[in-house]
Amino acid sequence: MGAFGGGIFQAVKGFRNSPAGVNHRLRGSMMAIKSRAPQLGGSFAVWGGLFSMIDCGLVKVRGKEDPWNSITSGAMTGAILAARNGPVAMVGSAAMGGILLALIEGAGILLTRFASSQFPTGPQFAEEPVPMSATVFGDYAQYQ
Known part of the structure; x- marks a missing residue:
């Protein structure tokens, strides 16, 4: 996914430059794709693997699956990947990762609520069920 998206981005960038x-x-577009798309794909794979490891x-540890896991995972992934650039970069990347994942999770929640409101559920049983009388089965007592 990262190589594909990076390939498209690099194709446009190489074409323009x-x-x-x-x-x-x-030719410039193809050279940009060949030189940069594999690197972007690898970076995306590292980010995705680290994010998934932290999320799982x-x-x-928490014993529940909720949006806070993804938000925290995004922040921790950003901080870990920026660790070589110092603590200021770690804090900035953690904030951006957390904000980005919070926006993604919030959009998912809103989309789910909007989609579920289109299909309202009615009452499961409109009236109280009436028990069947014993005469329905006739003289067959074993079926009662």
Whole structure:
């Protein structure tokens, strides 16, 4: 997913930054894809793997699956990946990761509520069930 999205982004970037002429621009686009898309795909894979590991760990430790696990996982992933750049970068990346995941989780919750409100559920049983009389089965006592 990261390589595909990165490939599209790098194709546009390479096309725009190449000299005039369709052949030059297409060649520049392909060179940008070949040089940068695998790196973006690898970075996305590292981010996704670390996020999933932290998320599953939080589910195990907390014993419940809720949006707070994803938000915390996003913040912790951002902090861990920015650790080599110092504590200020860690705090900034943690805040951005937490905010990004909070927005994603919030959008998911709103979408679920909106979609479920389109299909209201009525009462399961409109009236109290009436017990069947014993004469329904006739003389067959074993069925009562």
